[in-house]
Amino acid sequence: MDMATDKTPVTVLTGYLGAGKTTLLNRILTEDHGKKYAVIVNEFGEVGIDNDLVVDADEEVFEMNNGCICCTVRGDLIRILSGLMKRAGQFDGILVETTGLADPAPVAQTFFVDEDIAARTRLDAIVTVADAMHLTGELDRAPEAQEQIAFGDIVLLNKTDLVTEDDLTGVEARIRQINPTAQIVRTTRADVPLETILGRHAFDLDRILENEPDFLGQDDHGHDHHDHHHDHDHHHHHEDVNRHDAHVSSFSLVSEAPLDPEKFFPWVQTISQEFGIDLLRMKGILAFPDDPKRYVAQAVHMMLEGDHSREWRADEPRISRMVFIGRNLPRDVIEDGFVKCRAARPVPA
Amino acid sequence: MTMTQKVLEADAPLTGGGFAGRAYAVADGDGHVHVCGFDGSVAARKLHGGAILAVATDEKSGAIVTGGDDGKAIRVRPDGEPEVLHDGRKWVDTVAASPRGHVAWSAGKTVFLLPKGADQPVEATAPSSISALRFSLDGKWLGAAVYGGAFLIRLAKPAETAMLSWQGAHNAIGFSPDGRFCVTSMLENALHVWRIDKPEEKHGKMGGYPAKPVSYDWTADGRYLATAGAEVLVLWPFFGADGPIGQQAGVFAAEQELLSRTVASRPNSQQIAVGYVDGSVALFDRKSQQFQPVADEHEAGQVNALGFSADGRWLGFTRERGVAGLVDLGKA
Numbered sequence: 001m002d003m004a005t006d007k008t009p010v011t012v013l014t015g016y017l018g019a020g021k022t023t024l025l026n027r028i029l030t031e032d033h034g035k036k037y038a039v040i041v042n043e044f045g046e047v048g049i050d051n052d053l054v055v056d057a058d059e060e061v062f063e064m065n066n067g068c069i070c071c072t073v074r075g076d077l078i079r080i081l082s083g084l085m086k087r088a089g090q091f092d093g094i095l096v097e098t099t100g101l102a103d104p105a106p107v108a109q110t111f112f113v114d115e116d117i118a119a120r121t122r123l124d125a126i127v128t129v130a131d132a133m134h135l136t137g138e139l140d141r142a143p144e145a146q147e148q149i150a151f152g153d154i155v156l157l158n159k160t161d162l163v164t165e166d167d168l169t170g171v172e173a174r175i176r177q178i179n180p181t182a183q184i185v186r187t188t189r190a191d192v193p194l195e196t197i198l199g200r201h202a203f204d205l206d207r208i209l210e211n212e213p214d215f216l217g218q219d220d221h222g223h224d225h226h227d228h229h230h231d232h233d234h235h236h237h238h239e240d241v242n243r244h245d246a247h248v249s250s251f252s253l254v255s256e257a258p259l260d261p262e263k264f265f266p267w268v269q270t271i272s273q274e275f276g277i278d279l280l281r282m283k284g285i286l287a288f289p290d291d292p293k294r295y296v297a298q299a300v301h302m303m304l305e306g307d308h309s310r311e312w313r314a315d316e317p318r319i320s321r322m323v324f325i326g327r328n329l330p331r332d333v334i335e336d337g338f339v340k341c342r343a344a345r346p347v348p349a
Numbered sequence: 350m351t352m353t354q355k356v357l358e359a360d361a362p363l364t365g366g367g368f369a370g371r372a373y374a375v376a377d378g379d380g381h382v383h384v385c386g387f388d389g390s391v392a393a394r395k396l397h398g399g400a401i402l403a404v405a406t407d408e409k410s411g412a413i414v415t416g417g418d419d420g421k422a423i424r425v426r427p428d429g430e431p432e433v434l435h436d437g438r439k440w441v442d443t444v445a446a447s448p449r450g451h452v453a454w455s456a457g458k459t460v461f462l463l464p465k466g467a468d469q470p471v472e473a474t475a476p477s478s479i480s481a482l483r484f485s486l487d488g489k490w491l492g493a494a495v496y497g498g499a500f501l502i503r504l505a506k507p508a509e510t511a512m513l514s515w516q517g518a519h520n521a522i523g524f525s526p527d528g529r530f531c532v533t534s535m536l537e538n539a540l541h542v543w544r545i546d547k548p549e550e551k552h553g554k555m556g557g558y559p560a561k562p563v564s565y566d567w568t569a570d571g572r573y574l575a576t577a578g579a580e581v582l583v584l585w586p587f588f589g590a591d592g593p594i595g596q597q598a599g600v601f602a603a604e605q606e607l608l609s610r611t612v613a614s615r616p617n618s619q620q621i622a623v624g625y626v627d628g629s630v631a632l633f634d635r636k637s638q639q640f641q642p643v644a645d646e647h648e649a650g651q652v653n654a655l656g657f658s659a660d661g662r663w664l665g666f667t668r669e670r671g672v673a674g675l676v677d678l679g680k681a
Binding site (some may be wrong): 056058073080087089 | 360361362364377378379399400401402416438439440442456458477478480496515516517518520535536537558561
């Protein structure tokens with residue numbers, strides 16, 4: 001149990017077939033960490049369990065009754081999490097493993113949609129396990145692999161002992177194209193300290209874009225150099241009308257001028273509605289005129305949430321920043337709308 | 350004059366309760382059933398290895414049926430040893446008991462129906478995993494709330510099933526006392542109703558709730574459906590040919606605005622008990638349209654189970670974080 005919020009943290013483990021999810025889970029279950037975890041898996045593995053509980057899931061994806069095909073939740077997860085909350089003696093954490101071909105969105109959306117689940121648990125982070133040797137090939141042919149990278153807050157680049165440093169640099173660049181905000185962690189046999197993947201608070205609005213060195217480390221003053229579109233091999237996909245073959249990529253938008261909340265909120269609503277199906281994750285920190293506090297927002301598909309967070313520090317430039325990760329999102333359209341959200345400069349008296 | 354007794358303070362979360370014989374049986378998250386007698390006695394029995402996820406009782410026979418995350422369904426009858434009805438790998442998520450002596454439970458997508466006197470359950474596979482199970486009072490159906498609607502099994506001929514369809518995730522199920530309507534609760538904070546004889550053309554959404562209306566109960570005269578899940582008490586009319594379809598709900602506000610989580614109708618009366626998120630319980634009277642507090646402690650979390658004894662004298666309730674109470678309301 002997380003004493004700060006009284007909510008049990010839930011970590012989602014995703015990753016393509018054979019990337020090393022099971023190795024990681026076995027480690028968590030067998031290691032002497034003194035914590036009590038519940039692990040929701042697709043099939044019972046042959047693992048030693050002392051303190052921990054392993055629950056079999058069915059991966060049932062339910063559409064909501066609102067006509068939106070991306071508003072999906074994991075029905076079995078609602079049932080299992082509700083059941084776990086009934087147990088005497090709560091867990092230090094819950095891990096949810098998804099199958100190798102699963103879309104992580106329904107798992108994440110479950111925590112946005114179901115109020116009873118949101119009242120008792122919180123989504124801590126999505127951890128994507130990737131095979132350093134095979135990831136590039138998987139990304140080329142499997143949209144599922146792209147989406148799993150896109151959703152990750154932490155990408156465990158596993159089996160790094162099987163490839164050269166040059167290969168690793170190339171794979172990491174490829175991951176960055178898809179997801180510039182994820183923390184990439186190199187491992188060999190999924191042997192990371194558990195605190196690297198558990199207790200990350202990646203979905204806490206207060207922490208949005210706080211822990212992404214790649215984002216904050218970049219020059220704060222430019223306007224259009226956060227361009228992650230310059231990959232070389234995606235153009236031949238464009239004739240394919242099947243959106244599952246679409247290419248997942250990302251871009252960032254920055255404004256030094258504060259945004260007008262009267263313009264920003266309707267715009268971001270429109271964006272999440274209009275492009276929600278292809279918008280995998282969005283994160284933003286916004287500066288409004290004469291507002292001492294930062295406004296933070298995030299979205300998974302059409303599920304949008306936002307709130308004021310801490311005050312801007314005196315030494316901190318009040319810059320609005322947004323990161324979009326999605327399938328062939330129209331950057332020009334979104335950027336144009338973003339620019340139009342700038343507040344009018346006050347007219348000197 | 351009402352008398353509220355706190356009959357139980359348990360170390361584990363309470364997961365449900367129901368009247369069994371002259372007692373209120375309460376299930377907890379550590380595998381125990383606490384049988385709380387009307388005389389203030391409590392007898393606890395450890396039945397499951399983990400949490401009891403669901404409990405159902407038959408007041409007349411005194412039978413208690415439980416489902417647990419140890420994969421077991423267990424029945425305890427007065428003066429009998431616990432019978433293990435089911436022992437599988439998956440959790441037993443839901444259970445149901447009918448006043449006619451039938452018992453049912455579910456694990457994942459599979460429904461198990463044990464007719465009265467039978468040794469072996471009949472199995473049926475639902476289209477998705479099951480969130481709730483309930484027998485209709487007219488003895489015709491066993492209903493399961495599933496993804497996509499209500500899955501019904503005809504008790505007289507269990508091989509015959511029917512699907513009342515409506516897109517979305519359904520998480521509770523009930524039947525009107527006259528057996529004409531089936532009502533489910535949905536993830537989208539709404540209820541859905543079907544006329545069972547014409548489910549394709551006669552069905553409708555009962556919406557506008559700020560929370561999931563998972564608890565609802567028909568009034569003793571069968572004319573209204575009382576529902577939780579709002580800061581007001583919502584009553585839907587069920588007396589017309591099509592029940593609430595195309596009708597407006599009646600709304601009754603108490604002095605304080607508190608979200609209700611559970612409701613139960615008092616037999617032989619115009620009264621409805623309402624359990625709130627803060628642990629308090631009030632009694633609403635349809636005649637005076639007044640709310641009267643009957644259990645006023647704001648402790649131990651929301652009221653997650655609420656029910657009356659068949660004679661209407663006793664009101665039993667459980668609070669999520671370990672407290673159960675009995676209220677003696679006198680003769681109904």
